[in-house]
Amino acid sequence: MTITITAFERSPDGGKGLARDTRVRWALEEVGQAYKVRLVSFRAMKEPAHLSLHPFGQIPTYEEGDLALFETGAIVFHIAQRHAGLLPDEANARARAITWLFAALNTVEPPILEFGNARLLEQDKPWYAERLPLVADRVRNRLDQLAARLGDAEWLDGPFSAGDLMMVSVLLSLRLSGILNGYPNLAAYVARAEARPAYQRAFAAQLAVNTGTPAAG
Ligand code: GTB
Numbered sequence: 496m497t498i499t500i501t502a503f504e505r506s507p508d509g510g511k512g513l514a515r516d517t518r519v520r521w522a523l524e525e526v527g528q529a530y531k532v533r534l535v536s537f538r539a540m541k542e543p544a545h546l547s548l549h550p551f552g553q554i555p556t557y558e559e560g561d562l563a564l565f566e567t568g569a570i571v572f573h574i575a576q577r578h579a580g581l582l583p584d585e586a587n588a589r590a591r592a593i594t595w596l597f598a599a600l601n602t603v604e605p606p607i608l609e610f611g612n613a614r615l616l617e618q619d620k621p622w623y624a625e626r627l628p629l630v631a632d633r634v635r636n637r638l639d640q641l642a643a644r645l646g647d648a649e650w651l652d653g654p655f656s657a658g659d660l661m662m663v664s665v666l667l668s669l670r671l672s673g674i675l676n677g678y679p680n681l682a683a684y685v686a687r688a689e690a691r692p693a694y695q696r697a698f699a700a701q702l703a704v705n706t707g708t709p710a711a712g
Contacts, residue, residue, distance in 0.1 A: 496560045498523065498530040500570075501545070502704060503537075503554055510705030511671075512698045515567045516555040518664040520700055522571045524693035525660065526578035534704065568600045568661070575657040582657055595651045595658025603641060604665045606633040611668060634674060642678045649687065663688040 500523075502516035516532070523530045539545055541552045548556040549565040557564040557573070564570050572593070575581035582589045610630045617623050641662075645651060650659045666685050669675050675682045688694060703709055 498528055499533055499558045500530055501533050501535050501548070501554045501556045502701065504534040504539075504704075506701070506705050508705075510702040512701055513668055514554065514701070515664075517697055517701050518567045518661065519555050519557060519570050519574075520697035521660055521664070521694050522574040522581060522657065524696045525691075526574060526580040528574070528578060532700075532704070567664075568596065571657050571661060572596060581660065583653060588653055591652045592656035592658045595656065596661045599658065599661035599665045603637050603662065606630070606637055607665060607669055610634045610672070614672070631674070634669070635677075638674070638678050638681060642681050645680055645684055647680065650684075655688070655691070659684075659688060 500516060500519050503514050506514040508514060520530070520532075535545055535554060540549075540554065545556075546552055548558070548563050551565070553565070555565075555567065555570065557570040564573060571581075575596075582592050610627075610633075613623070613627055613630045617626070620626075650656065651662060652658065663685050666675065666681060667689075670685075675685065689698075
């Protein structure tokens with residue numbers, strides 16, 4: 496059955512791979528599923544046709560036959576459940592990998608989003624200079640904990656999983672801030688994930704959309 500996802504017609508990041516369709520593309524590449532992409536403008540995202548797929552008028556969405564999904568966590572989980580390659584077969588190991596997927600979205604990403612929003616939207620506020628260090632400390636607190644848990648391991652719990660895919664996707668949004676540089680094992684973890692052929696293909700595909708060049712391969 497054909498899988499169709501949605502992505503920005505033009506991502507505000509110009510193709511840095513930070514828009515969330517990249518996570519979904521990456522998951523599909525990891526499990527070897529072909530997919531189509533429907534590009535949507537900011538205006539089209541708020542129109543009824545797209546709102547029927549995504550109640551909050553956002554990308555990405557995922558369509559496969561009768562099934563329409565939104566929320567990258569749910570989409571990546573669905574892909575990982577349906578296809579081999581992103582979740583271990585053994586029940587407890589599978590539950591732990593799913594736990595990391597939730598931890599990425601519910602525990603690590605919120606302070607990172609808050610930090611990003613502060614830098615993007617609050618710079619003109621009189622309290623910005625006072626608030627930003629507090630928000631950055633909340634990010635560092637989570638990174639300290641994550642770095643301690645990862646230690647020298649290659650991935651968070653055994654083989655690469657949907658949990659790593661989501662955690663790395665979340666950490667990548669910190670790259671431009673430089674914060675990750677203070678965490679050599681997390682920076683190396685992100686680099687290992689980015690070197691995966693599936694990530695490379697996903698990144699190239701979104702870049703092609705945003706630069707108007709055809710994806711290689
Ligand atoms: N919780 C949802 C999920 O995980 O699927 C969040 C989806 C979401 O935030 N979608 C964003 C969107 O559609 C695009 S990815 N925004 C339009 C809107 O809300 O009107 C977030 C994003 C956008 C841009 C950059 N960037 O330019 O760097 C990075 C991340």
